[in-house]
Every structure is written in C-alpha cells, then in structure tokens.
Amino acid sequence: MTMIFPEGFQFGTATASYQIEGGATEGGRAPSIWDTFSHTPGKTVNGDTGDVACDSYHLWDSYHLWHKDIDLLADLGVDSYRLSVAMPRVMPTEDGPVNEEGLDYYERVVDALLAKGIKPTVTLYHWDLPQYLGDKNGWLNRDTAYKLADYAKVVAHRLGDRIETYTTLNEPWCSSYLSYGATEHAPGLGLGPGAFPAVHHLNLAHGLMAQAVRSEVGAKSQLSVTLNLQFNRGDADAVHRLDLIGNRVWLDPMLRGYYPNELFAITKGICDWEFVKDGDLEQIHQPLDVLGINYYSSGLVAMSDRPQFPQSTAASTAPGASDVDWLPTPGEHTDMGWNIDPKGLYDLLMRVHNNYPEIPLMITENGIAVEGGDRVVIEADGTKAVHDPKRIAYLKRHFEAALKAIEDGVDLRGYFVWSMLDNFEWAFGYTKRFGIVYTDYETEERIPKDSFKWYKRLIAEHAIPQEQR
Numbered sequence: 001m002t003m004i005f006p007e008g009f010q011f012g013t014a015t016a017s018y019q020i021e022g023g024a025t026e027g028g029r030a031p032s033i034w035d036t037f038s039h040t041p042g043k044t045v046n047g048d049t050g051d052v053a054c055d056s057y058h059l060w061d062s063y064h065l066w067h068k069d070i071d072l073l074a075d076l077g078v079d080s081y082r083l084s085v086a087m088p089r090v091m092p093t094e095d096g097p098v099n100e101e102g103l104d105y106y107e108r109v110v111d112a113l114l115a116k117g118i119k120p121t122v123t124l125y126h127w128d129l130p131q132y133l134g135d136k137n138g139w140l141n142r143d144t145a146y147k148l149a150d151y152a153k154v155v156a157h158r159l160g161d162r163i164e165t166y167t168t169l170n171e172p173w174c175s176s177y178l179s180y181g182a183t184e185h186a187p188g189l190g191l192g193p194g195a196f197p198a199v200h201h202l203n204l205a206h207g208l209m210a211q212a213v214r215s216e217v218g219a220k221s222q223l224s225v226t227l228n229l230q231f232n233r234g235d236a237d238a239v240h241r242l243d244l245i246g247n248r249v250w251l252d253p254m255l256r257g258y259y260p261n262e263l264f265a266i267t268k269g270i271c272d273w274e275f276v277k278d279g280d281l282e283q284i285h286q287p288l289d290v291l292g293i294n295y296y297s298s299g300l301v302a303m304s305d306r307p308q309f310p311q312s313t314a315a316s317t318a319p320g321a322s323d324v325d326w327l328p329t330p331g332e333h334t335d336m337g338w339n340i341d342p343k344g345l346y347d348l349l350m351r352v353h354n355n356y357p358e359i360p361l362m363i364t365e366n367g368i369a370v371e372g373g374d375r376v377v378i379e380a381d382g383t384k385a386v387h388d389p390k391r392i393a394y395l396k397r398h399f400e401a402a403l404k405a406i407e408d409g410v411d412l413r414g415y416f417v418w419s420m421l422d423n424f425e426w427a428f429g430y431t432k433r434f435g436i437v438y439t440d441y442e443t444e445e446r447i448p449k450d451s452f453k454w455y456k457r458l459i460a461e462h463a464i465p466q467e468q469r
C-alpha cells in the first residue's frame with residue numbers, strides 16, 4: 001500500500017472554544033450551559049470547569065499565548081486549524097446588540113493564523129449554548145435553531161471568506177442524546193426518548209445556519225457539518241437500529257432531505273415526530289461541500305428485551321435503542337474506556353462513501369487519551385518531554401486506515417488530530433489528555449509531546465513515518 005497522501009490533502013489539528021479559552025467572564029461573554037453544568041456539584045470530575053482551561057482567551061493581551069500556540073501550529077506545519085466560535089462571546093444577550101469585542105477576538109485569531117499560512121476551519125456550534133437559550137429549554141425549543149442561524153450570519157459576516165471551511169455543528173449526537181436523553185452532558189436532563197425534539201431542532205439549525213453562512217460568503221468558503229457517526233459491529237438488527245438512530249437521523253435529512261421511514265417505525269410508541277413541521281426538511285437539506293466525520297472507536301451490540309429507559313451511560317444513550325445491549329469490546333482500550341479499532345474507521349469511511357458518494361469526506365477529529373495519562377519527564381539536557389508512544393501507535397494505525405480508504409476510492413480531503421492541546425474534556429474535566437501538546441494547567445506552559453514531533457514528520461513528508469524516532 002502506498003503511504004503517500006494525495007496532493008492538496010489537508011492536515012490539521014482541532015480544539016473547541018469552551019475546552020481551551022477560559023476567560024469565562026471576560027470580554028463581555030455570557031454564561032453558557034456548560035458554565036452552569038460544570039459549576040453544578042457532581043457534574044464533572046473534581047468539579048472541574050472551563051473557567052480558565054488553556055487560558056487561550058485571557059492571555060491574549062498580557063502574554064500573547066495565542067501567538068505562542070499559533071507558532072506551535074506553524075512549527076507543526078498544519079495546513080488548517082479547526083477552532084470553534086463561542087456564541088456566548090458573540091451574542092451575550094438574547095435580543096441585545098452583537099458583542100463586537102467577542103468578534104474582535106476571533107478576528108485576531110483568524111488573522112494570526114492566516115499570517116502564518118494556516119487556513120482556519122471554524123465550527124460555529126461546539127456545545128456552548130448561551131444559558132439564556134438554555135433557560136428557554138435549549139434545543140428542545142424550536143426557536144433555538146433560528147437564534148443559531150442569526151448568530152451564524154453575524155459570524156460569517158465578520159469573518160467572511162477568510163474562513164476556509166465553516167462547520168455548522170459539531171457532533172449533534174452529543175448535544176441531543178447525551179445532553180437531553182442522558183445526563184452526561186449539559187444540560188443533562190435524562191429524558192430518554194424526550195431527546196428527539198432536540199435531534200430535529202439541531203438538524204433544523206444546521207440547515208438554517210448553512211443558509212445564513214452561504215448568504216454571507218457564497219461559494220467562497222466551504223460549508224460542512226461534523227458528525228460523530230457510530231460504527232457498530234455485532235447483531236445485524238441491533239447494528240441497523242443504531243445506524244438509523246445514530247447516523248441516518250442526521251445524514252438522510254441533511255444530505256437527502258428526508259427522515260427514513262424505518263426511523264419512524266422503530267421509534268413508534270416513544271416518539272410521534274410531530275415537531276417536524278411542513279417545510280423543515282427542505283430547510284435542512286442544503287448543499288454542502290464536505291462532510292466532517294469524528295471517529296475514535298467502535299461498539300459491539302446485540303438485541304435485548306431489557307427495558308433500558310431512561311438510560312444514563314454514554315454508550316447507550318440513544319433513545320429508541322432500548323432493545324439494544326452494548327457488549328464489552330475486545331482488545332486494547334484508551335483512557336476513556338473506548339476500544340482501539342482502526343479498521344472501524346476504514347469501514348465507516350467506506351460505508352459513508354458507498355451510501356453518500358456525492359459528498360467528499362474529512363476526518364475532523366481522531367485522537368486518544370492514553371491509558372495511564374501522559375507524564376512530563378526532564379531529559380538529560382534539562383528540557384521537558386512527554387513520551388507518548390501509544391498515541392503515536394494509535395494515530396499511525398488510524399492514518400493507515402484513512403490511506404487505505406483513499407486507495408479504495410474514498411474522496412477524503414483531510415485529517416484533523418484531536419487535539420492540538422490537552423484541554424477540558426467535558427464531564428471528565430482535566431483528567432483526560434488528548435493533546436499532542438501537553439498543557440501544564442498550573443503554569444499554562446505548553447510541552448510538545450513525541451506525537452507532535454511524529455505528526456510534524458508526517459505532515460512534512462506527506463506520508464506516514466514508518467519507524468518511530
């Protein structure tokens with residue numbers, strides 16, 4: 001198998017606003033549902049919050065840390081950097097004026113990236129919904145979709161075609177099922193099948209946001225959405241049900257303009273879908289340039305008669321999956337307890353390509369929190385290092401899977417490693433480290449890990465390094 005990536009293939013790294021910015025009360029930013037959630041006792045490990053995180057916002061003026069981080073990105077040699085914009089910085093009140101200070105911040109970041117030749121990929125919604133929308137039932141409320149579209153227009157108006165790719169939503173599976181169906185993510189309502197309105201309103205928001213961005217930038221920037229598509233093995237019926245609930249519930253309306261009839265059939269009795277209004281599917285079905293896929297691991301499933309509502313574990317939160325059991329996955333696992341299955345990435349890419357051949361694909365997240373964590377060591381020359389061979393091995397196997405998919409016909413346009421920096425890992429707080437750069441949360445020092453150096457070589461050679469140096 002050739003190990004060379006095609007011409008024009010984009011290598012990148014990714015982060016998200018609430019996970020890195022901090023400065024939670026600065027620059028006119030309003031609270032988000034994640035501020036509320038993380039400040040509620042018992043919701044995150046150690047009570048960790050995103051108040052400071054990697055301090056990317058607060059240190060801008062005093063320390064130019066963003067510039068340091070952007071220097072690191074430039075040193076890494078990435079083509080693109082995937083960041084997200086926080087709506088609470090841009091629209092801090094429901095009907096009040098736009099917060100220019102928030103927009104200025106993102107504009108500075110974007111311009112600093114461009115000055116280094118790095119193309120910004122901007123996610124418009126990576127889970128930090130303003131609390132004022134949360135107070136009005138968040139994603140259960142149809143109006144939220146329209147508010148997100150207003151916000152998307154404001155951001156696209158200011159940042160314009162300086163953005164290579166606008167992504168409407170990151171992983172709506174998490175901001176619906178995990179947030180409204182289960183209790184793991186903000187607002188953590190645990191409504192089981194009561195999450196389906198949130199699913200539909202996120203789909204609607206995607207379509208409205210896509211139109212808002214297009215109205216500002218036309219075809220000068222690419223438009224996308226990022227989905228954490230589920231890849232499961234095991235009993236065919238169980239796999240099929242989860243495919244409908246976890247994948248086709250997004251892919252079909254967004255790319256085809258309909259919800260599959262089988263989805264209505266398998267959710268009969270638990271959801272009436274009356275929240276889908278006339279004309280919604282036309283709004284949702286908008287032309288996209290690329291589909292972002294986040295992939296970390298796979299599942300093993302079987303049919304079961306056990307009633308499981310309401311559910312509360314991350315693996316089994318999809319309402320309608322009540323007759324599906326999640327079995328322990330074989331093989332190696334990460335610090336998140338997720339199995340390591342690069343073949344799953346290959347199979348998923350092939351499957352999406354075969355079923356939706358018209359849309360180019362992009363891996364917008366892939367990475368690992370290594371079991372046992374990362375440790376800083378002092379080398380003989382006094383420098384600090386983090387040796388993370390397991391992360392390198394994980395990334396290597398997943399890059400190989402991606403290359404094989406390209407060889408087998410998938411139009412894969414790029415690959416973003418999650419994450420550039422160790423950061424706030426949601427309900428796990430700071431206990432899980434996904435970065436290829438180590439964050440010392442006491443000092444905000446950044447220490448590139450061995451995986452950073454490995455990825456730097458991969459990018460420079462446009463090929464997967466075959467031996468570890």
Ligand code: IFM
Nearest residue numbers: 016171294365418425434
């Ligand atoms: O940290 C998250 C990210 O915000 C969304 N995708 C999965 C990552 C690892 O859990």
